[in-house]
Amino acid sequence: xxxxxxxxxxxxxxxxxxxxxxxxxxxxxxxxxxxxxxxxxxxxxxxxxxxxxxxxxxxxxxxxxxxxxxxxxxxxxxxxxxxxxxxxxxxxxxxxxxxxxxxxxxxxxxxxxxxxxxxxxxxxxxxxxxxxxxxxxxxxxxxxxxxxxxxxxxxxxxxxxxxxxxxxxxxxxxxxxxxxxx
Numbered sequence: 602x603x604x605x606x607x608x609x610x611x612x613x614x615x616x617x618x619x620x621x622x623x624x625x626x627x628x629x630x631x632x633x634x635x636x637x638x639x640x641x642x643x644x645x646x647x648x649x650x651x652x653x654x655x656x657x658x659x660x661x662x663x664x665x666x667x668x669x670x671x672x673x674x675x676x677x678x679x680x681x682x683x684x685x686x687x688x689x690x691x692x693x694x695x696x697x698x699x700x701x702x703x704x705x706x707x708x709x710x711x712x713x714x715x716x717x718x719x720x721x722x723x724x725x726x727x728x729x730x731x732x733x734x735x736x737x738x739x740x741x742x743x744x745x746x747x748x749x750x751x752x753x754x755x756x757x758x759x760x761x762x763x764x765x766x767x768x769x770x771x772x773x774x775x776x777x778x779x780x781x782x783x
Contacts, residue, residue: 602631602779604651609638609664614727615657615688618763622653622686622772629776638666646677651684651779655722658689658705671713679715682782684775686722693725693762719778722771725762 604626608619616637623635631651636644638656646652654671656663671678691701706721728745750756 602651603649604631604633604653604775604779605644605646605649606633606635606653606655607638607641607644607667607670608636608654609656609667610688611657611659611664612727614763615655615664615686618686618688618724618768619653619655621765621768622655625769625772626776629773631776631779638664638670641666641670644670644674646674646681649681651682651775652678653684653686653775655686655688657726658687658691658701661704663687663705663709668709668713671709675713675715682719682775682779683714683716684720684722685710685718686724686771688724688726688763690726690762692723698723720771720775722768724768725764727762728760 604623606619606623606626608615610616610619619635623633626633634649652674654667656667685706687701687705689701689705691697691705702721702723706718706723710718710721745756754760
């Protein structure tokens, strides 16, 4: 059994999730290749039993490399078990999770895959007030700070919203699916 994890990450959050997914898959006894979508020109998904594609979300969009991978491998992925994941602020609050699921996972799957993915993962983001995220982040940061204050959180501190136990469980579920179909 062999798995491929392809990810796109602008600030490292989705990359860290992808690395953890690959680590758990390896720990479960499955061979895995981890690939940054910016580093691939042509990646053949043919030899893999499971393909996991993920992205960080910025300004409501997937990374170009991850989307391009899905589009370039659409016909091959139709014959594979495919899972999608994103790291985004919509996962940080229960009120926005359904919208995040629909916009960043369901719609992307419908547009870029022939078949429904075997699983989707909507994972939280990281708020780091000291990170250099560009002019748009700087503009929106005051709204984020206000929201954090309303929730009783210190906006001058880093907040990691990723549920690592949930990510581990999601990944093990994918491995179980793969092993049970062998």
